[in-house]
Amino acid sequence: MNTQMTYTAFLDEQCLASGLLVDVATAIQQYANQSNSTVLIFNDQTGKQIDLDVSGSKQDIQQRYAEPEMVKKVGRPKLGVISREITLQQKHWDWLDQQSSSASAVIRKLIDKELNDPNSESNKMLAKQATDRFMSAMLGNMPNYEEATRALYQGNKDVFLDLIRDYPKDIKEYLILKTQNIF
Structure with a gap:
């Protein structure tokens, strides 16, 4: 079972980084200090936006967001x-x-x-909801947004892909990746 959360960061319409939280935080640190635009970070599994504290050194960020190492203990493991x-x-x-x-x-x-099972009905619905959250944050003012959302929930792949074809490249690629098990 893949329970490891992944994240993707966007600066305007450009995908900056994708992967584990520590890797995304480290990758976006330079952009957060150099740009007037806001970097948006999304949880890939839920589509929810998160905020990161990317202040300090690279080591500070790694300590803040790295997964705790598993320590071998003697005796019965805590389940x-x-x-x-x-x-x-x-x-x-x-x-x-x-x-x-x-x-x-x-x-x-x-x-x-x-x-x-990525093809189960409940997982497809969760994936649709996560995609919808991302679309709402990134594309709420774009042409065809509402129609694309309807096509997403109706499971109409051809209409969805047609409606997002003129969206910015990185956003379109992210949407295609996120919807691969939905349709």
Whole structure:
């Protein structure tokens, strides 16, 4: 399962950097100090904009945004399990009771299977919403924006691609990349 978040930064219509947060933050540091334009950074999975503090040295940025290193500890690993209550119908509990693993293990496997399937309906909807957030921030005033958004949600690839064909190159390429599993 790919749970690693990636980010993409744009300066006006130009894509500056894409990748892990620390790499994007390091790459945009020079632009943040040199340009009067605002650098917009997007979470690739959610389409939400984020703000970064790119002040200080390259080492400061790496310490601020680098993933914490995994430290090997002796003993049983902490699994990161969060206990919550769920409510199911009797037929669901009956089905879970017939499985060879515990109910929690079966539910985790089902969720992991869904998360790893980019073609599942729920993941397609999440991808549409993320693309819509990006489009709203970057293209809200562009021609064909509303029509392209409708085509996105309707799943009409040909109309969508036709409507975005005159958009700036980097934005169009980003949209095509983000919608590859939607249509």
